[in-house]
Amino acid sequence: MTVGRPMSEDVSAGYVRRDVSSERTGHEAQRYGPPLGRLMLAIIFLVSGLAKIADFGGSLQYMVQHGMPLPELLLVGAIIVEIVGGLSLLLGYQTRWGAVLLALFLIPVTLVFHAFWQYTGMEATMQMANFLKNVAIMGGLVYVASFGPGAIALDEKRRERVSEPGAPGVPRAAAGLGI
Numbered sequence: 001m002t003v004g005r006p007m008s009e010d011v012s013a014g015y016v017r018r019d020v021s022s023e024r025t026g027h028e029a030q031r032y033g034p035p036l037g038r039l040m041l042a043i044i045f046l047v048s049g050l051a052k053i054a055d056f057g058g059s060l061q062y063m064v065q066h067g068m069p070l071p072e073l074l075l076v077g078a079i080i081v082e083i084v085g086g087l088s089l090l091l092g093y094q095t096r097w098g099a100v101l102l103a104l105f106l107i108p109v110t111l112v113f114h115a116f117w118q119y120t121g122m123e124a125t126m127q128m129a130n131f132l133k134n135v136a137i138m139g140g141l142v143y144v145a146s147f148g149p150g151a152i153a154l155d156e157k158r159r160e161r162v163s164e165p166g167a168p169g170v171p172r173a174a175a176g177l178g179i
Contacts, residue, residue: 038095041099041102049081078109085105092149
């Protein structure tokens with residue numbers, strides 16, 4: 001038997017036995033990792049959107065302090081984007097679009113509200129941490145947009161239903177295309 005190989009050979013017994021424990025762990029990580037990651041990404045947007053609703057006046061004042069034009073309209077827009085995008089990630093429904101929407105939303109938010117270069121001392125350090133946190137979140141969103149929601153998602157359930165030949169409302173020609 002060779003150390004580090006996934007298969008062990010026992011020639012005297014006349015069979016080759018595969019070590020599937022690492023394969024099973026890898027499969028479980030691939031199955032449960034993406035929805036866990038989506039949940040972790042979704043939480044920050046859902047909590048933020050709900051907090052804006054709970055303290056609409058304070059959120060509005062914060063936007064005015066940062067010189068936002070049309071703050072009421074932008075605040076309502078931010079709430080909608082955060083809740084709809086967060087739910088999209090959480091449920092795995094239209095996941096790629098939700099991730100793109102949130103990533104694009106974060107670009108101006110990060111540049112306007114975490115402009116660390118405008119501060120000094122500890123405030124600059126805090127704003128830089130928030131800036132980099134948002135960049136990291138954007139990286140996670142780009143990953144989701146690129147690779148999709150994973151196996152446990154409404155998108156995948158819909159794809160399975162649509163790809164079944166003869167599924168209701170699905171032309172037979174399109175059934176094998178996964179569209």
